[in-house]
Amino acid sequence: MGYIEIEEERCKGCELCEATCPRQLILISARINRMGYHPAEFAAEGCSTEKGKGCTGCALCGLVCPETAISVYR
Numbered sequence: 396m397g398y399i400e401i402e403e404e405r406c407k408g409c410e411l412c413e414a415t416c417p418r419q420l421i422l423i424s425a426r427i428n429r430m431g432y433h434p435a436e437f438a439a440e441g442c443s444t445e446k447g448k449g450c451t452g453c454a455l456c457g458l459v460c461p462e463t464a465i466s467v468y469r
Contacts, residue, residue, distance in 0.1 A: 396449045396450060396451065396452070397450040397451055397452020397453075397467060397468055397469045398437065398450050398452075398467075398468050399421075399437050399450060399456060399457070399465055399466065399467050399468070400437070400465070400466045400468070401421075401434065401435050401436060401437060401464055401465050402464040402465075402466075403424075403426075403428050403434040403436075403464075404428050404429055404430065404434075405462045405463070405464035406428065406432060406434035406435050406460075406462060406464045407430065407432045407434075407461075407462055408423055408432040408433040408434055408435065409461060409462075410423055410435075411459040411460065411461070412435050412456035412457075412459060412460055412465060413435060415455045415456055415458075415459045416455065416456055417451075417453065417455065418449070418450065418451070420437060420438055420449075420450055421435050421436070421437060421438065421456055422435065422436055422438045423435055423436075424436045434464075435464075435465075437450075452467055452468065452469035453467075454467040
Protein backbone atom coordinates (compact mmCIF):
# COMPACT_ATOMS: atom_id res chain seq x y z
CA MET A 396 0.00 0.00 0.00
CA GLY A 397 1.04 3.55 -0.61
CA TYR A 398 0.29 6.98 0.74
CA ILE A 399 0.65 10.59 -0.32
CA GLU A 400 1.66 13.82 1.34
CA ILE A 401 0.21 17.11 0.14
CA GLU A 402 2.00 20.40 0.80
CA GLU A 403 -1.11 22.36 1.68
CA GLU A 404 0.54 25.77 1.34
CA ARG A 405 1.50 25.04 -2.29
CA CYS A 406 -1.91 23.60 -3.24
CA LYS A 407 -4.27 25.91 -5.12
CA GLY A 408 -7.28 23.58 -4.89
CA CYS A 409 -7.54 22.96 -8.64
CA GLU A 410 -9.25 19.60 -7.95
CA LEU A 411 -7.26 17.75 -10.65
CA CYS A 412 -5.90 15.25 -8.12
CA GLU A 413 -9.37 14.66 -6.68
CA ALA A 414 -10.75 13.88 -10.14
CA THR A 415 -7.77 11.69 -11.04
CA CYS A 416 -7.56 9.43 -7.98
CA PRO A 417 -8.98 6.04 -9.03
CA ARG A 418 -9.85 5.21 -5.40
CA GLN A 419 -11.31 8.62 -4.55
CA LEU A 420 -8.94 9.16 -1.64
CA ILE A 421 -8.32 12.87 -2.18
CA LEU A 422 -10.81 15.50 -1.10
CA ILE A 423 -10.84 19.28 -1.18
CA SER A 424 -10.60 20.61 2.36
CA ALA A 425 -12.97 23.10 3.98
CA ARG A 426 -9.88 24.79 5.46
CA ILE A 427 -8.23 27.72 3.72
CA ASN A 428 -4.44 27.92 3.34
CA ARG A 429 -2.32 31.09 3.54
CA MET A 430 -2.83 31.75 -0.16
CA GLY A 431 -6.61 31.75 0.28
CA TYR A 432 -7.28 28.40 -1.42
CA HIS A 433 -9.03 25.27 -0.22
CA PRO A 434 -6.20 22.69 -0.40
CA ALA A 435 -6.56 19.03 -1.21
CA GLU A 436 -6.21 16.47 1.57
CA PHE A 437 -5.49 12.76 1.66
CA ALA A 438 -8.59 11.05 3.02
CA ALA A 439 -7.57 7.41 3.17
CA GLU A 440 -8.91 6.92 6.68
CA GLY A 441 -12.67 6.69 6.88
CA CYS A 442 -13.29 7.09 3.17
CA SER A 443 -16.98 6.57 2.49
CA THR A 444 -16.70 5.24 -1.07
CA GLU A 445 -16.52 1.58 -2.04
CA LYS A 446 -13.39 2.25 -4.09
CA GLY A 447 -11.70 3.97 -1.15
CA LYS A 448 -9.91 0.94 0.23
CA GLY A 449 -6.40 2.40 0.33
CA CYS A 450 -3.82 4.16 -1.76
CA THR A 451 -1.94 1.96 -4.21
CA GLY A 452 0.81 4.50 -4.87
CA CYS A 453 -0.14 4.80 -8.54
CA ALA A 454 1.15 8.43 -8.55
CA LEU A 455 -1.53 9.74 -10.91
CA CYS A 456 -2.31 12.56 -8.48
CA GLY A 457 1.32 13.65 -8.39
CA LEU A 458 1.56 13.61 -12.17
CA VAL A 459 -1.45 15.88 -12.70
CA CYS A 460 -0.62 18.37 -9.92
CA PRO A 461 0.41 21.64 -11.63
CA GLU A 462 2.01 22.93 -8.41
CA THR A 463 3.96 19.70 -7.68
CA ALA A 464 2.48 19.77 -4.20
CA ILE A 465 1.95 15.99 -3.93
CA SER A 466 4.60 13.44 -2.96
CA VAL A 467 3.75 9.77 -3.47
CA TYR A 468 5.24 6.97 -1.39
CA ARG A 469 4.98 3.24 -1.99
